[in-house]
Amino acid sequence: MSADLHYWLRLCLVPGVGPERQRELLASFGLPERIFSVGQFALAQVIGERLAETLKKHDNVAQIEAALAWAGESGNAILSLADAAYPQALLQIPDPPTLIYVKGRVALLNAPSLAIVGARTATPQGEANAEAFAQALSQAGLTIISGLALGVDAAAHRGALKGASGTIAVVGTGADRIYPARNAKLAREIAEHGVILSEFPLGTPPAAYNFPRRNRIISGLARGVLVVEAAVDSGSLITARMAAEQDRDVFAIPGSIHSPLSRGCHKLIKQGAKLVESAEDVLEELRWARPSSMPAVTALAGADLQPMGEDADFLAKMGFDPITPDTLVARAGLTPEALFAILTVLELDGRIARLPGGRFQRIN
CATH class of the missing domain: 1.10.150 (DNA polymerase; domain 1)
Structure with missing residues (x-):
């Protein structure tokens, strides 16, 4: 060999x-x-x-x-188009990579899989959705593919590692490089329990033009692509377009009409992507049997705690869109001091998240 x-x-x-x-x-x-x-x-x-x-x-x-x-080295492999272990799904796309560099469980390359992609600057709710959907779909038997970027990608990998079917990270550098550095620990976990895959030679540094190119592999490996959050000009929409060209299913989670990170998903839905509100929606479209042990997961997935009493009333007034304290003061009829006391408790409980620009968002 x-x-x-x-x-x-x-x-x-x-x-x-x-x-x-x-x-x-x-x-x-x-x-x-x-x-x-x-x-x-x-x-x-x-x-x-x-x-x-x-x-x-x-x-x-x-x-x-x-x-x-x-x-x-143990756990590493380089596969050519002629290798039996080369992912058969990639042979169906117009431009399969001639060689792929693989670190991890080679057998996952031919396992049934779904890609989950989205914004690097995802909202807390977007990351929670990506992680919860990935875990549920991994538990259902689908290997989760993403690109190891910050935000939705990293959340999808984390969720998949909690499931049963592993995860594949398709990177835009050499397989011996980790980018971004903030995902170093996650990359090591993926290499141990899943796969790091690259078509680029060893030592290839991060370059802007490499990342759109690797997107065709993310979509090509998968049966479908789920977009969690995306702006209208994002790389996630490139992946979705490539998936459609490769005759893969495209799914999108809708969001607030006021959020720039929802507009890419809404654009995809207008163009024919499947609107997804639950993991079951994905499995149904793929005609994939849902295991009886798989928990139901919706696009409002977050912490397991359910708001009660005054918290429930306040969160209902807050809604799920990012919101400013001034708007909350008017909507909830509170003084600024009382508002920030409530926000502090809810943030510590993991029910809301603080966003850039002083805004807040409900997570569950």
């Missing part, structure tokens, strides 16, 4: 010969070993004279040896 992998790495580590050119060469000549055995003239007929010369002369031995050493 290492000899075959050597040639796959040699092909994929040639600068300028990207995935599209790689597929053209594989279609024309067969396996990578054969590509390197043909003459430069024959190669030039497929990829042009300049790239053919680069392919023949580029020295990437050090990179190849480093990658082979990494793949030889």
